[in-house]
Amino acid sequence: MTAADAGFSMPPEWAPQTAVWLSWPVDDPRHWGGAKKDLMWAKFAEIAAGISRFEPVRINAPGGDHRAILDACNRAKAVPERVELFDHPHNDVWCRDHGPIFVKHRETGEIAVTDWEFNAWGGKFPPWDQDNLIPSRIAQSLGMRSFKGGMILEGGAIEINGAGQLLTTEAVLLNPNRNSRMDRDEIEHRLKAGLGVSEILWLSKGIEGDDTDGHIDDLARFVDETTVLACIEKDPLSQNRPILTENISRIRSHLAPNGRAFEVVEIPLPEACEVPGWRLPVLPASYVNFLIVNGGVLVPTFRQGKNDDRALGMIRELFPSREIIGIDCLDLVEEGGTLHCISQQQPA
Numbered sequence: 001m002t003a004a005d006a007g008f009s010m011p012p013e014w015a016p017q018t019a020v021w022l023s024w025p026v027d028d029p030r031h032w033g034g035a036k037k038d039l040m041w042a043k044f045a046e047i048a049a050g051i052s053r054f055e056p057v058r059i060n061a062p063g064g065d066h067r068a069i070l071d072a073c074n075r076a077k078a079v080p081e082r083v084e085l086f087d088h089p090h091n092d093v094w095c096r097d098h099g100p101i102f103v104k105h106r107e108t109g110e111i112a113v114t115d116w117e118f119n120a121w122g123g124k125f126p127p128w129d130q131d132n133l134i135p136s137r138i139a140q141s142l143g144m145r146s147f148k149g150g151m152i153l154e155g156g157a158i159e160i161n162g163a164g165q166l167l168t169t170e171a172v173l174l175n176p177n178r179n180s181r182m183d184r185d186e187i188e189h190r191l192k193a194g195l196g197v198s199e200i201l202w203l204s205k206g207i208e209g210d211d212t213d214g215h216i217d218d219l220a221r222f223v224d225e226t227t228v229l230a231c232i233e234k235d236p237l238s239q240n241r242p243i244l245t246e247n248i249s250r251i252r253s254h255l256a257p258n259g260r261a262f263e264v265v266e267i268p269l270p271e272a273c274e275v276p277g278w279r280l281p282v283l284p285a286s287y288v289n290f291l292i293v294n295g296g297v298l299v300p301t302f303r304q305g306k307n308d309d310r311a312l313g314m315i316r317e318l319f320p321s322r323e324i325i326g327i328d329c330l331d332l333v334e335e336g337g338t339l340h341c342i343s344q345q346q347p348a
Contacts, residue, residue, distance in 0.1 A: 159217065229315075284336060286300075299327070300327060
C-alpha cells in the first residue's frame with residue numbers, strides 16, 4: 001500500500017512542526033574535516049541554536065560524537081532541552097536529500113516516514129550507503145510507519161504547497177542518473193502515490209554550480225498555496241538569466257488551486273559567489289534556500305550587505321507573522337548548499 005492509499009500526504013513546510021532534523025558534519029577531509037572541521041562544526045552549532053529557539057532540533061550523528069556536539073551547541077547558546085541526538089551514522093550532511101520525507105494522515109494526524117532511494121545526486125559523491133539508511137533508522141527510532149517511495153528522490157528536488165501541487169525540475173527528476181528506466185508519467189505516478197499530491201508542476205533547469213543538477217529549493221519556493229517566490233538574475237551576462245527567465249514563465253503558465261495564475265514574487269540572486277581554485281567556479285548561492293520553522297524563517301546570507309538586506313526584507317514581507325533570521329552561509333555554500341539543503345522538517 002502506498003502512503004496516499006493509506007490516507008497520508010506531505011504537509012507544506014509552513015505547517016506546524018515537531019522538530020527539524022540535521023545530519024552533523026562527518027570528519028571527512030574532502031568536505032567537512034581537516035582544517036574545515038572547527039569552522040563547520042561552529043556553523044552547524046549556530047544553525048542548530050537558531051532552530052532551537054523555535055522548536056527541537058534532532059541530530060543524526062555517530063554516538064561517539066554526541067558529547068562534543070552538545071558542547072558545540074552549548075557554546076552557540078542552543079536551548080539545551082531542545083537539542084536531541086540520535087546514533088545514526090551517515091556519509092554527508094545533506095539531510096534534506098537523504099533524510100526521510102514525512103507525511104501526515106489526513107484524518108488521524110498520524111505522522112509517517114516515506115523512504116525513497118538516495119544515490120548522491122546521480123552517483124557523484126560516493127559513498128552514500130549510510131545516507132540511504134537514514135530514513136529507515138529515523139522511522140525505527142521514532143516508532144513510525146514507513147512507506148517505500150519506489151524510486152530515487154531527494155527532498156530538495158520537490159516543493160509542496162499543501163493543496164495537492166508539487167513543483168520540481170526536469171533537470172533532476174528526468175535525469176537518467178536517477179531513474180533511468182522511468183519516464184515522466186511513471187515518475188509523476190510515484191510522486192502522487194508517495195506524497196499524496198494530485199498535480200506535478202515542472203520547471204526546466206537549475207542554477208550554475210548546483211551539484212544536484214537543479215534542485216527546486218534553489219529556484220522557487222511556495223510561501224502559501226497560491227504564491228511562489230522565484231529567483232531572477234539581473235546580470236545580463238550570467239548563464240543563469242535565461243534559465244531563470246524560462247522557469248518564471250513556466251510558473252506563470254500554471255494555475256494555482258484557486259484556478260488563477262500563481263502570484264509570482266521575483267527575488268534576485270546574490271551576486272556571483274566565487275572561490276578561486278575551488279571545484280565549483282560559481283557557488284549555488286540563493287536566498288530561497290531558506291528554512292521555515294515554527295514562528296520563524298532562517299534565511300541564508302552571503303556577506304553582500306545591500307543584497308542580503310533586500311532579500312531579508314522581501315522574505316519578511318511574505319512571512320509577516322514570523323521572525324526572520326539571517327545566517328551567514330558563505331562558507332557553507334562552498335560545499336554546494338545552505339540552510340534548506342542541510343535540514344528536514346518533521347511535521348507536528
